[in-house]
Amino acid sequence: xxxxxxxxxxxxxxxxxxxxxxxxxxxxxxxxxxxxxxxxxxxxxxxxxxxxxxxxxxxxxxxxxxxxxxxxxxxxxxxxxxxxxxxxxxxxxxxxxxxxxxxxxxxxxxxxxxxxxxxxxxxxxxxxxxxxxxxxxxxxxxxxxxxxxxxxxxxxxxxxxxxxxxxxxxxxxxxxxxxxxxxxxxxxxxxxxxxxxxxxxxxxxxxxxxxxxxxxxxxxxxxxxxxxxxxxxxxxxxxxxxxxxxxxxxxxxxxxxxxxxxxxxxxxxxxxxxxxxxxxxxxxxxxxxxxxxxxxxxxxxx
Numbered sequence: 001x002x003x004x005x006x007x008x009x010x011x012x013x014x015x016x017x018x019x020x021x022x023x024x025x026x027x028x029x030x031x032x033x034x035x036x037x038x039x040x041x042x043x044x045x046x047x048x049x050x051x052x053x054x055x056x057x058x059x060x061x062x063x064x065x066x067x068x069x070x071x072x073x074x075x076x077x078x079x080x081x082x083x084x085x086x087x088x089x090x091x092x093x094x095x096x097x098x099x100x101x102x103x104x105x106x107x108x109x110x111x112x113x114x115x116x117x118x119x120x121x122x123x124x125x126x127x128x129x130x131x132x133x134x135x136x137x138x139x140x141x142x143x144x145x146x147x148x149x150x151x152x153x154x155x156x157x158x159x160x161x162x163x164x165x166x167x168x169x170x171x172x173x174x175x176x177x178x179x180x181x182x183x184x185x186x187x188x189x190x191x192x193x194x195x196x197x198x199x200x201x202x203x204x205x206x207x208x209x210x211x212x213x214x215x216x217x218x219x220x221x222x223x224x225x226x227x228x229x230x231x232x233x234x235x236x237x238x239x240x241x242x243x244x245x246x247x248x249x250x251x252x253x254x255x256x257x258x259x260x261x262x263x264x265x266x267x268x269x270x271x272x273x274x275x276x277x278x279x280x281x282x283x284x285x286x287x288x289x290x291x292x293x294x295x296x297x298x299x300x301x302x
Contacts, residue, residue: 205223
């Protein structure tokens with residue numbers, strides 16, 4: 001047990017934030033994870049497990065990929081760490097994998113085991129955090145109630161105000177975004193040798209197909225031009241490009257609420273909390289965030 005454990009708050013249950021929480025907890029600190037959502041996972045969350053096959057059905061369309069040569073070189077070390085420390089299944093793929101950055105080796109990541117592990121390992125509190133304040137003694141108060149030694153906040157948190165002791169209240173600028181996502185379970189899809197496309201067509205700007213134990217799952221983000229379309233209309237007019245109706249098993253549409261900040265807004269946020277016990281975590285992309293946490297996670301020990 002650590003001699004002087006800290007009380008630490010993690011704002012968000014995204015994979016990166018939970019990995020951080022687990023590492024800090026292993027180091028002997030007392031960690032609580034705050035997230036208003038019913039399910040953990042943030043943008044990586046899932047529907048209830050498929051009762052017949054004990055599988056998580058993804059709600060949203062996410063991948064892990066590098067966006068520069070530094071991250072390309074870091075990929076092998078990151079993959080080794082994820083497999084060893086968090087039992088994440090990783091496999092190399094030759095399937096179609098289109099994004100706006102060209103690189104050679106592409107991988108598919110399965111977080112199912114990690115989510116089960118994290119849900120048992122960490123303590124979760126279902127609350128929306130709107131206010132953060134640093135106190136004279138350096139501690140951090142959230143929502144005028146909970147006091148911690150340190151608070152870690154992600155890039156796109158919905159925090160409405162931050163008050164640094166002896167400074168003016170800062171109101172972080174953000175844009176609330178509600179995206180809509182299609183999930184289809186099917187016997188098979190028309191798309192062959194396909195994993196992911198970042199710009200699929202005029203109706204779906206992100207599409208991914210994953211293999212389940214017995215079936216396949218396609219997730220797609222709806223373009224703004226068809227947002228709000230009812231499920232029965234999507235089924236009738238838009239999904240034939242993906243599959244034959246005889247292969248359809250189930251179809252669902254879900255919404256994801258997020259708070260977007262551009263580079264200038266993120267820079268302002270980081271400047272305000274600099275040198276305080278409110279710590280910023282880059283969650284704009286999984287790989288860039290994991291790279292920024294590599295020292296805390298002790299990735300170099302491998």
